[in-house]
Amino acid sequence: MEEKGYGLLEIKRLNRVRIKKVIYKYAPITRIQIAEALGLTLPTITTNVASMLSDGLLKEAPLSDETPVNPQSGRKPSVLSFKADAAYAVGAELGPYCTTVCATDLLGKIVFQREYPIAPQEYDRMLPELAGEIRDIASHLPQHKLLGAGVGLPGFIESEKGVIRSNSRQSWNGKNLMEDLRRELGLGVTIDNNVRMRAIGEELLVRKLRPDIFAYYYISKGIACPLMIQENVIAGYTAGAGEIGHTLAQPDGPICPTCGHAGCLDAVASETAILNFCREACKEGKAPVLRSLLSEEKADALDIKTVLRAQQMGDLSVCEIVEHAVEYLGISLANLINLISPGLVVVDGYLMKQECNRKKLRDVIAKHLYGLNEKEVGIEFLSFDLYRGAKGSAAKVLRKFLLE
Ligand SMILES: [Zn+2]
Structure with missing residues (x-):
């Protein structure tokens, strides 16, 4: 009897949960449309919607002025949507170049954002700093509507336990960042790999129909590619799925600075690799445009922005270096597509700001596809957004709320 209950x-x-998800994704939507989408009865929808309306989560508006009155109910049908200000979340990304923190409303729109210098190498310094940054952003929000904070960071993260298993910042490894932050903030905290957070944000906050298997290919200091299958990120048996940057690209290639193996994709095609190759070219007296840009800007630190400028200005050495990297990226993506056949690949990375790099990537993929033509493989390039990772981290908090 108990079991039945x-x-x-x-x-x-x-x-x-299903009703919440449909309203979140397809609002504005009528009760009848929800019932049809889910195969549930109208009374079930009406009861659930009534409780969400009285909780202040939803709002209702007339479908349109011209809509005739429903003869059965004697009312005009109305559409439902979530109230943006019903709840808020904070998201942070401890990125490879800087830390970004933002607050979003329930619909994932950023309401506050701030950029901070890259997080310290020492865990004991990073923790209070990050807590302070989150607290600062959270102080702008109505506290009773704050759902929690999400933090994304590079590396091998055991999200369920909240533990940083492996990260390039050695003193962070083995630490339970989730518990430590919870204690510091007195707030619900969730942590995950930053690229997975980006993929979650893309899945939850983009309100368009997407194939239910998609890959999120991220090119930054390193390269990663989490897979989303039916709204879930595939973590793998030991939580390390998606580390495409450490798959072998060139057996006799340079040593990967992260894992120490030779010829990882990261070592030949990441931003770090491109910058290393450019530095070498400059030392050898090549890359004249890049060298003049660097002396012009008096920048000791070479960055990917300057490299792309030199590429755009036709520096032959730089063009060659970038093309070489994009070739490897294309091969790795074609391998992934041939293996998994995702309905869509979303590509996120500053390198792909340049149209010629997008074209080259598409061409290389097309050359290596098996049994598919390039029109059957959706490739979507995301525009560069500094806060995408922080927003994705907030999205994980919002998603948890929607799934409750
Ligand atoms: Zn590696």
Whole structure:
């Protein structure tokens, strides 16, 4: 008897979650459309919607002025959507170049954002600094509507336990960042790999129909590619799935600075690799445009922005270096597509700001596809957004709220 009761409660809970998800994704939407989309009865929708309206989560608006009155109910049909200011989340990304923190409303729109210098190498310094940054952003929000904070960081992260298993900043490894931050903030915290956070944000906050298997290919200081399958990020058996940057690209290639193996994709095609090759070219007296840009800007630190400028200005050595990297990126993507056949690949990375790099990537992929033509493989390039990772981290908090 008890089991039966529990089963019924669970069905009710699942129905509520499904209704929330449909409204979140497809609002504005009518009760009838929700019922049709989910194959549930109208009374089930009406009961759930009524409780969400009274909780202040949803708002209702007339479908349109011209819509006739429904003869059965005697009312005009109305559309439902979530109230943006019903709840808020904070997201942070401990990125490879800087830390970004933002607050979003329930619909994922950023309401506050701030950029900070790269997080310290020492865990004991990073923790209070990060807590302070999150607290600062959170102080702008109504506290009773704050759902929690999400933090994304590079490396091998055991999200469920909240543990940083492996990260290039040695003193962070083995630490339970989730618990430590919870204690510091007195707030619900979730942590994950930063590229997975980006993929979660892309899945939750982009309101368009997407294939239910998509790959999120991220090119930055390193390269990663989490897979989303039916709204879930594939973590793998040991939480390390998606580390495409450490798959072998060139057996006799340079040593990968992160894992120490020779010829990882990261070592031949990441921003770090491109910058290393450019530095060498400059030392050898090549790359004249790049060298003149660097002396002009008096910059000791070479960055990917300057490299792309030199590429645009036709520096032959730089063009060759970037093309070589994009060739490897294209091969790795074609391998991935041939293996998994995702309905869509979303490509995120500053390198792909340049149209010629996008074209080259598409061409290389097309050359190596098996059994598919390039039109059957959706490739979507995201525009560069400094806060994309922080927003994705907030999205994970919002998603947890929607799934409750
Ligand atoms: Zn490696």
